[in-house]
Amino acid sequence: MDVDASQATNAHGGHGDLDDDGKEKRTDIFVCLSVETEFTSSEIITPIGVRGTVWTATAHIITAVIGSGVLSLAWAMAQLGWVAGPVVLLIFAGITYYMCSLLADCYRDGDPVSGKRNYTYTEAVESYLGGWYVFFCGFCQYVNMFGTGIGYTITASVSAAAILKSNCFHSQGHDADCTQNTSSYIIGFGVVEAIFSQLPNFHELWWLSVVAAVMSFSYATIAVGLALRQTLSGPTGKTSLTGTVVGVDVNYEQKIWMSFQALGNIAFAYSYTIILIEIQDTLRAPPAENKTMRQATILGVATTTAFYMLCGCLGYSAFGNGAPGNILTGFYEPYWLVDFANVCIVLHLVGGFQVFLQPLFAVVEDAVASWCPSLRESTVAGVNMFRLVWRTAFVGLITLSAVLLPFFNSILGILGSVAFWPLTVFFPVEMHIRQRQIQRFSTKWLMLQSLSFICFLITLGACASSVQGVIDSLKTYKPFETKS
Helix, strand or coil, X not given: CCCCHHHHCCCCCCCCCECCCCCECXXXXXXXXXXXXXXXXXXXXXXXXXXXXXXXXXXXXXHHHCCHHHHHHHHHHHHHHHHHHHHHHHHHHHHHHHHHHHHHCCCXXXXXXXXXXXXXXXXXXXXXXXXXXXXXXXXXXXXXHHHHHXXXXXXXXXXXXXXXXXXXXXXXXXXXXXCCEHHHHHHHHHHHHHHHCCCCCHHHHHHHHHHHHHHHHHHHHHHHHHHXXXXXXXXXXXXXXXXXXXXXXXXXXXXXXXXXXXXXXHHHHHCCHHHHHHHHCCECCCCCHHHHHHHHHHHHHHHHHHHHHHHHHHHHHHHHHHCCCCHHHHCCCCHHHHHHHHHHHHHHHHHHHHHHHHHHHHHHHHHHHHHCHHHHHCEXXXXXXXXXXXXXXXXXXXXXXXXXXXXXXXXXXXXXXXXXXXXXXXXXXXXXXXXXXXXXXXXXXXXXXXXXXXXXXXXXXXXXXXXXHHHHHHHCCCCCCCEX
């Protein structure tokens, strides 16, 4: 890119240093990135005035990965047991690291030091693959965004109901009937999100990102602490090497379905590759961004895996084979701390919902603007009517879907499986093959395609089992009467 003197003026009015793409030197000035994948926290905030380094990138990764997905890990461990559970966590961690290493090389076209930059995941796919790959990538992203909106709504409503349940158990005893109707909480969450969705510009949401990131660390840490406390002081549930016991906890068919569903929940907790390119774009060079990103990835994934091991294993140890789908719903005391953790979840998801869906709002509104500019620009009393109607209707559709399908672990399993193979494995493998010009049917090509195919089978099994879980739940489900 040619940059003349007039373009060399930085954002503060001076003639600052420019990177090779004509943009100002990469610095972390409250960068807010939207994670277009799993249920994990999608809020990346970087402190003012610090150039992107391996440490800031590591912090981004940890912030992005550790989020509401951690809540289902104790349940997933209960389905798999002490042997398969930790092994599966490590396998997913290894796959995530390897795929992120491949993807890090795709930040630039050609030469990893001087090649043209790709600023987003989709740009990298378009640059290296093009054609139908771009359409498929966009389809996966937007389907995942819509599904994640449903997942956020369900999780927030369950956590809001858990606050009243905790207070009820504290005042009336643990044998009292303290069930709550979650449908009303789902509708309430939808109303709040419909109001927040009217914020016109994504950059105005940075403060929501700050709150959401702090909240996600808070409730995840509290969950680990409460699980450790119950493990040490009791009472604890019965555990086994293979998890839930056939004939005691589940039948044979349920064991198979739930084991695959657990894989989807774990996959959901690990996905973050969709924002790796955006994180990499904050890094200074030299050294080459791909080298720094590999170092940050191994540090971030290792830290996250250690935290997941603590949460999953301690949660399983505390509750045994009867571990709840959302670990925090299993604790009653100290009620004030449980309440605080659930408030953190709700606040996190209020912000996360907006951070996650604002890119989808922008895509639709840009398309409308190109098709019919007058429709987008029409206002009544200063209110953009298209934005008001479209965003409210979309949030309403998500809310209705959550009311009709309020099944926490099944929805998480579907989201994790849908995001895992195409966005975490398929595209990085295909871009790496195209970038390195790996010959078809060579040893490396066969190994990469075999890995991709195995991951596809895992995705297929996890998705099928999660859909089966939804079908089973619908057999006894009464709309608007869901209890938790």
